[in-house]
Amino acid sequence: MDLLIENGLIYGDGEFHHQNIHVDQGKIVAVDNRGCNAGTRVDAQGKKIFPGLIDPHVHFSLNLGKHTSRDDFFHGGKAAAFGGVTTIIDFLDPVDNIDDLKTVYQRRLAEAKPSPVDYLFHATIKNPKCDLDSFVKTMIGLGLHSLKLFTTYSDSNRRTYDEDIRELLRLSEKYGFLLEAHIENDAMIKNDPNVHFSELGTMRPTGAETTEALKLAQFVEEEGGYLYMVHLSSGDTLEALKKHHGHLLNNRFFIESCPHYFHLTNECFHRPDGYLYTMAPPVRSEAEKQKLRRLFPDVHTIGTDHCSFLKEDKHHALLKDIPLGIGGIEQSFLLMHRLYGTDVVPKMTEHLARLHGLEGRKGKISAGYDADFFFFEEEEQRLSTNHGATDYNVYDGTVVDGTITDTFIGGRHVVHHDSFHERTGRYLGGHHEIIDQRTHL
Numbered sequence: 001m002d003l004l005i006e007n008g009l010i011y012g013d014g015e016f017h018h019q020n021i022h023v024d025q026g027k028i029v030a031v032d033n034r035g036c037n038a039g040t041r042v043d044a045q046g047k048k049i050f051p052g053l054i055d056p057h058v059h060f061s062l063n064l065g066k067h068t069s070r071d072d073f074f075h076g077g078k079a080a081a082f083g084g085v086t087t088i089i090d091f092l093d094p095v096d097n098i099d100d101l102k103t104v105y106q107r108r109l110a111e112a113k114p115s116p117v118d119y120l121f122h123a124t125i126k127n128p129k130c131d132l133d134s135f136v137k138t139m140i141g142l143g144l145h146s147l148k149l150f151t152t153y154s155d156s157n158r159r160t161y162d163e164d165i166r167e168l169l170r171l172s173e174k175y176g177f178l179l180e181a182h183i184e185n186d187a188m189i190k191n192d193p194n195v196h197f198s199e200l201g202t203m204r205p206t207g208a209e210t211t212e213a214l215k216l217a218q219f220v221e222e223e224g225g226y227l228y229m230v231h232l233s234s235g236d237t238l239e240a241l242k243k244h245h246g247h248l249l250n251n252r253f254f255i256e257s258c259p260h261y262f263h264l265t266n267e268c269f270h271r272p273d274g275y276l277y278t279m280a281p282p283v284r285s286e287a288e289k290q291k292l293r294r295l296f297p298d299v300h301t302i303g304t305d306h307c308s309f310l311k312e313d314k315h316h317a318l319l320k321d322i323p324l325g326i327g328g329i330e331q332s333f334l335l336m337h338r339l340y341g342t343d344v345v346p347k348m349t350e351h352l353a354r355l356h357g358l359e360g361r362k363g364k365i366s367a368g369y370d371a372d373f374f375f376f377e378e379e380e381q382r383l384s385t386n387h388g389a390t391d392y393n394v395y396d397g398t399v400v401d402g403t404i405t406d407t408f409i410g411g412r413h414v415v416h417h418d419s420f421h422e423r424t425g426r427y428l429g430g431h432h433e434i435i436d437q438r439t440h441l
């Protein structure tokens with residue numbers, strides 16, 4: 001054995017057990033009460049040990065034209081590791097044809113090479129100008145099996161229109177890939193370029209999300225397929241989906257939300273530095289936040305939508321000058337654990353592994369899985385850490401109920417308190433897993 005983790009409280013299926021983790025060549029070989037003559041022995045000192053987290057919604061080095069998000073794959077991956085995140089899923093640039101799909105895939109593979117955590121990509125489509133069946137077959141041939149679209153951003157030609165969405169759902173049904181959607185009603189978003197950031201909430205109202213989500217759910221009713229709604233922002237939208245299309249949820253229609261919608265409200269747009277809190281969709285009212293908190297059991301996955309910038313990038317009065325997005329990958333687990341304890345763990349591990357063909361390899365501390373896990377020490381603290389490339393974090397000062405002291409990825413001790421040991425992350429794509437009607441999270 002290469003490594004033995006002793007004296008930990010190992011998380012599994014909502015419970016904790018005093019067990020040892022035996023690791024060899026990056027994989028968990030056994031989880032039991034025996035000892036062994038491992039090359040390295042680590043005493044977990046009775047801390048809780050959770051499976052490495054999967055963040056399914058990350059934008060490292062995202063090129064937005066005037067700005068590029070500041071965390072690249074190295075710095076963002078390092079921040080991830082300090083937050084217990086051992087696998088990230090980033091996005092390929094949006095494309096409208098097959099040649100560009102191949103090009104952006106190769107480019108993103110090269111950009112991701114410095115990542116210390118393991119990684120995978122979603123393909124992204126924009127207002128397609130090609131045969132969609134061929135596009136999807138090419139995507140699956142590249143070993144990608146999730147495809148994201150936008151129902152908005154017609155102003156930058158990223159919107160995919162309804163007839164193409166229906167066709168993509170039929171193809172999702174046919175080939176078993178996951179269709180992901182940024183859901184906001186394009187016609188209900190005001191695109192006046194000279195609006196102050198404090199108006200972000202009224203420019204992109206909740207109703208734009210709710211009406212479009214109901215429309216897409218209706219498309220799923222009619223066409224089939226597997227739809228994954230990224231960054232659901234409001235309890236109102238989730239309530240409406242449950243009421244009108246409840247039987248689709250956790251079967252045909254999956255819901256991701258983000259820590260900021262559980263922790264922040266639109267009050268922050270009225271702060272003098274409110275520009276630092278801008279993202280799309282925006283954070284909502286206190287009442288919507290509370291409703292989302294109550295409906296947490298109906299949220300299937302948590303992703304951060306990590307897209308970080310420097311203060312100086314965001315320091316503008318008008319929305320047209322402010323790149324949208326915030327960081328949060330390092331803080332996401334602690335923020336959500338504070339609210340829900342271990343109930344959040346499956347939504348950040350197993351559920352994502354199942355949706356992305358990583359079951360059996362990622363998301364559990366169990367024999368045969370990659371040796372990805374982190375130590376959690378219960379202790380009330382105020383968030384202040386930020387190991388990424390940016391100079392602020394909106395959660396600084398937020399009270400949480402623990403710290404992440406150590407992170408192991410592929411059996412390597414990458415984070416130990418404040419020290420970081422570099423590692424070369426592995427690309428997890430290239431397989432041809434599909435989802436089907438047996439997928440319940």
Ligand SMILES: [Zn+2]
Pocket residue numbers: 057059305
């Ligand atoms: Zn995003």
